[in-house]
Amino acid sequence: MDEHAPLESAGIEEPLDLVRLSLDERIYVKLRGDRELRGKLHAYDGHLNMVLGDVEETITVVDVDEDTLKEVIRIVKRNCEMLFVRGDGVILVSPPSRA
Amino acid sequence: MPSGRQGGRPAMNLEEQQELDRQVQKYALETGEDFEIYDYGETYDNLADDLEETRDDLNDETFGGIQGDEGTDFDFARNTRQIAPALKKEEELYIKQNDAGPRRSSFASLWENDGSSQQDSFKMGLPEPSQAASSIWGSFGNTAGKGMDMGGAGFVHDPVFGVGTFLRPSTFGNGHQSLEEVEAQLLRTARGQPQRVSMQQHHQGDRKMMSLEEVEAALMNINGGRPIYSEAMLAEQQAKIALLEKRRAAREAKQAETAKHNGLMTQGDKDFINRIQISQLVTDDPYADDFYCQVYTAIRNRHLQQMGIPGSMMEPESNDGNRRRGGNGRTEQRMQQQVQRIVSDAKRNPKRTNVTVEGALGKIAVNSVLNPRQLLQVSKRGTNDSSGGNSPKPPSPGPVSTKSHTVLGWIENVYTYVLALEQKRRQQPPPPRMGEEEIAGEAIRRWNEEYGILAQKMWNELRITVPIGIVHPHPFISILNYSKGKKVIPRVLRHLLPEQTLTLLTMLVANFESLNVCKSEVYADVQGNQEIELFMNTIVPPLLGFVSEAPFRIVVGLLALFIERNNMIWVARSKPGLAFLTLFLSRAEILKQGQGNYPIPDDREINQWNELYNRLFSQLQTHFSALFMPKATMAEDVHVWRFLAAMAVGATVEQQHVLVTEVREQVLENVIAAQTTRMAPEKAAQKISNVNLFLHALGLDASQVSVPAM
Numbered sequence: 001m002d003e004h005a006p007l008e009s010a011g012i013e014e015p016l017d018l019v020r021l022s023l024d025e026r027i028y029v030k031l032r033g034d035r036e037l038r039g040k041l042h043a044y045d046g047h048l049n050m051v052l053g054d055v056e057e058t059i060t061v062v063d064v065d066e067d068t069l070k071e072v073i074r075i076v077k078r079n080c081e082m083l084f085v086r087g088d089g090v091i092l093v094s095p096p097s098r099a
Numbered sequence: 100m101p102s103g104r105q106g107g108r109p110a111m112n113l114e115e116q117q118e119l120d121r122q123v124q125k126y127a128l129e130t131g132e133d134f135e136i137y138d139y140g141e142t143y144d145n146l147a148d149d150l151e152e153t154r155d156d157l158n159d160e161t162f163g164g165i166q167g168d169e170g171t172d173f174d175f176a177r178n179t180r181q182i183a184p185a186l187k188k189e190e191e192l193y194i195k196q197n198d199a200g201p202r203r204s205s206f207a208s209l210w211e212n213d214g215s216s217q218q219d220s221f222k223m224g225l226p227e228p229s230q231a232a233s234s235i236w237g238s239f240g241n242t243a244g245k246g247m248d249m250g251g252a253g254f255v256h257d258p259v260f261g262v263g264t265f266l267r268p269s270t271f272g273n274g275h276q277s278l279e280e281v282e283a284q285l286l287r288t289a290r291g292q293p294q295r296v297s298m299q300q301h302h303q304g305d306r307k308m309m310s311l312e313e314v315e316a317a318l319m320n321i322n323g324g325r326p327i328y329s330e331a332m333l334a335e336q337q338a339k340i341a342l343l344e345k346r347r348a349a350r351e352a353k354q355a356e357t358a359k360h361n362g363l364m365t366q367g368d369k370d371f372i373n374r375i376q377i378s379q380l381v382t383d384d385p386y387a388d389d390f391y392c393q394v395y396t397a398i399r400n401r402h403l404q405q406m407g408i409p410g411s412m413m414e415p416e417s418n419d420g421n422r423r424r425g426g427n428g429r430t431e432q433r434m435q436q437q438v439q440r441i442v443s444d445a446k447r448n449p450k451r452t453n454v455t456v457e458g459a460l461g462k463i464a465v466n467s468v469l470n471p472r473q474l475l476q477v478s479k480r481g482t483n484d485s486s487g488g489n490s491p492k493p494p495s496p497g498p499v500s501t502k503s504h505t506v507l508g509w510i511e512n513v514y515t516y517v518l519a520l521e522q523k524r525r526q527q528p529p530p531p532r533m534g535e536e537e538i539a540g541e542a543i544r545r546w547n548e549e550y551g552i553l554a555q556k557m558w559n560e561l562r563i564t565v566p567i568g569i570v571h572p573h574p575f576i577s578i579l580n581y582s583k584g585k586k587v588i589p590r591v592l593r594h595l596l597p598e599q600t601l602t603l604l605t606m607l608v609a610n611f612e613s614l615n616v617c618k619s620e621v622y623a624d625v626q627g628n629q630e631i632e633l634f635m636n637t638i639v640p641p642l643l644g645f646v647s648e649a650p651f652r653i654v655v656g657l658l659a660l661f662i663e664r665n666n667m668i669w670v671a672r673s674k675p676g677l678a679f680l681t682l683f684l685s686r687a688e689i690l691k692q693g694q695g696n697y698p699i700p701d702d703r704e705i706n707q708w709n710e711l712y713n714r715l716f717s718q719l720q721t722h723f724s725a726l727f728m729p730k731a732t733m734a735e736d737v738h739v740w741r742f743l744a745a746m747a748v749g750a751t752v753e754q755q756h757v758l759v760t761e762v763r764e765q766v767l768e769n770v771i772a773a774q775t776t777r778m779a780p781e782k783a784a785q786k787i788s789n790v791n792l793f794l795h796a797l798g799l800d801a802s803q804v805s806v807p808a809m
Binding site: 027 | 141504507508511581582583586
């Protein structure tokens with residue numbers, strides 16, 4: 001019979017190899033400007049430009065009340081079917097937390 | 100001209116040369132493209148002289164040496180000529196305005212002074228040469244902005260250096276309007292009826308810029324001195340026109356500002372930059388480098404063809420050499436030749452990532468799209484480390500995450516090999532030609548060897564041959580539990596040997612229970628149902644194809660394994676499980692009846708099968724009606740009927756009786772539902788045909804079912 005490949009090796013050598021594992025999986029992306037994305041990773045490149053599908057974008061907005069100078073935190077959400085993320089805004093890429 | 104463009108030049112006499120140039124320029128006008136841009140040999144310095152340049156045997160075709168079939172689609176000159184007086188007028192106006200400037204008053208003067216054959220022949224190429232042409236080109240500075248503004252037609256190439264490029268040629272004829280015409284049109288559309296009188300005025304050639312007051316006055320005249328607009332409408336019109344005027348002024352100011360840079364670059368410079376830009380995009384392996392474009396084009400063309408539109412010109416070059424038509428085809432062909440030349444150039448001078456010039460302080464990096472500037476240097480393990488395999492494994496954070504990471508890693512490796520295999524397939528050497536068997540045979544042998552190695556690596560990476568029981572779930576099943584693992588299977592199967600496919604199927608059948616899609620749709624969430632759908636669409640069809648050619652022995656073996664290793668009640672309630680059961684049952688039935696290319700199985704095999712069938716039947720007995728979805732889910736149940744039909748065909752009379760008794764309810768329900776008027780006719784028909792799947796297998800029909808009075 002054939003020799004199957006060892007059960008452990010996954011060939012992870014550099015950081016982007018980890019991102020590759022998440023292809024076609026849902027991921028969590030943290031972006032500059034208090035934005036977060038949750039969506040399915042369709043493609044990425046060395047700049048971490050990404051194409052995400054079925055995305056939920058969460059934007060945290062801090063409004064400052066003119067009179068009281070109190071900060072009011074607002075969360076805006078929107079959904080996109082397909083999204084191109086430019087890599088220069090990416091802070092963090094991770095699998096979604098298992099909540 | 101085998102000696103190439105540069106070398107061949109002196110050999111031609113002057114007449115030929117002029118004729119050729121004329122043809123070239125004519126073609127440029129027709130296609131609305133300036134291929135001089137791409138023609139590096141022409142204007143480039145003489146360094147290229149000693150390069151060998153072939154591939155110009157198609158020049159005649161490319162540059163229109165054979166004439167006669169062009170239509171008038173691209174005859175811009177005629178269109179332009181029609182408005183030539185207007186352009187001329189505007190040019191004069193513009194010259195007057197800019198008289199003081201250091202600029203040459205008109206490009207026309209340039210044309211007169213420049214005696215190069217290129218420019219001359221350009222004029223010769225025009226149907227009615229000097230005046231119209233010089234007026235067109237001369238008025239560039241003044242008209243281009245407007246042209247783009249109004250009709251989207253305009254010149255984008257600097258006219259000093261040759262032929263302008265028309266954008267959106269089809270709109271040119273009516274799109275290029277002087278301001279007066281625009282004004283008139285605005286008014287006309289506002290009024291809702293054509294203003295012939297005023298239009299004729301404009302066309303009679305006495306063109307000057309009408310001020311707003313004049314326009315107004317003209318309109319008043321036409322309408323018997325009575326203002327036709329309310330004040331508000333007039334104001335609106337004025338605002339519109341003012342805005343237009345303002346835009347034009349801004350554009351002109353901008354042009355004047357940048358005009359001092361005109362002529363800064365020679366055509367050679369531009370060619371050089373063009374070459375750099377194009378060579379960045381060129382690739383000799385479009386499938387590897389331009390994968391998404393290739394696939395998208397293929398999908399879109401298929402889509403267009405379905406809608407009855409012939410494939411677009413973006414089609415990959417392989418199969419449509421003769422389907423190209425008209426100017427676009429030729430332009431594209433020319434582009435392809437250019438691209439090919441660049442590719443072969445690039446091949447001749449292999450790319451270096453950086454150049455160190457002697458005596459220089461630093462390195463010059465040669466970056467391209469495919470080779471971007473590297474900012475991080477991550478040393479690959481194994482290249483520095485000669486001990487390779489002994490390098491320490493990354494610490495594993497925990498059993499669960501290691502697990503999923505490992506499996507994901509396997510899947511990625513499978514993809515890597517699948518892509519490599521697909522790439523190899525595209526590079527398959529052609530069958531040997533006469534007299535070249537020796538060389539071609541060698542190439543084919545080498546290709547086979549490489550292909551085999553890759554296929555074997557992919558096979559190992561699937562881990563199908565890991566013995567059952569070492570890890571649970573089985574590694575191969577773990578791969579299938581990811582959607583991307585499912586998606587890759589059809590692409591994997593194409594590269595497997597038949598016995599490998601059989602091993603794969605055996606492994607799948609033996610571990611069916613541990614598949615995540617092996618559960619009833621009732622218990623699956625939305626995502627789970629998507630996974631089931633995916634499994635049915637990706638894995639079932641190719642394996643169905645495999646089983647439907649398998650001999651009886653194999654089918655018996657597979658079903659035996661299926662029943663042996665899985666809980667049939669559970670498996671049968673899942674859609675994929677039912678699909679596989681149906682598959683085996685129906686295939687066995689076909690073979691038993693002697694259809695297909697195999698001999699009718701002997702008694703021993705038949706007995707084996709009957710035994711197996713009875714076991715399956717007794718396991719599923721009292722559960723047949725539970726195979727159906729609860730009514731509330733409204734789920735499709737055609738696959739259940741299909742399975743029941745497959746069961747019924749092989750059943751004994753008693754077993755058939757049991758079957759009918761168990762699913763009697765469902766049969767009645769469907770027939771009654773179809774007969775009530777509330778259901779859409781096609782849906783009712785669907786229900787009846789579902790029931791008939793089963794009833795026909797028993798030799799009955801839905802019409803025989805008597806519906807009890809409600």
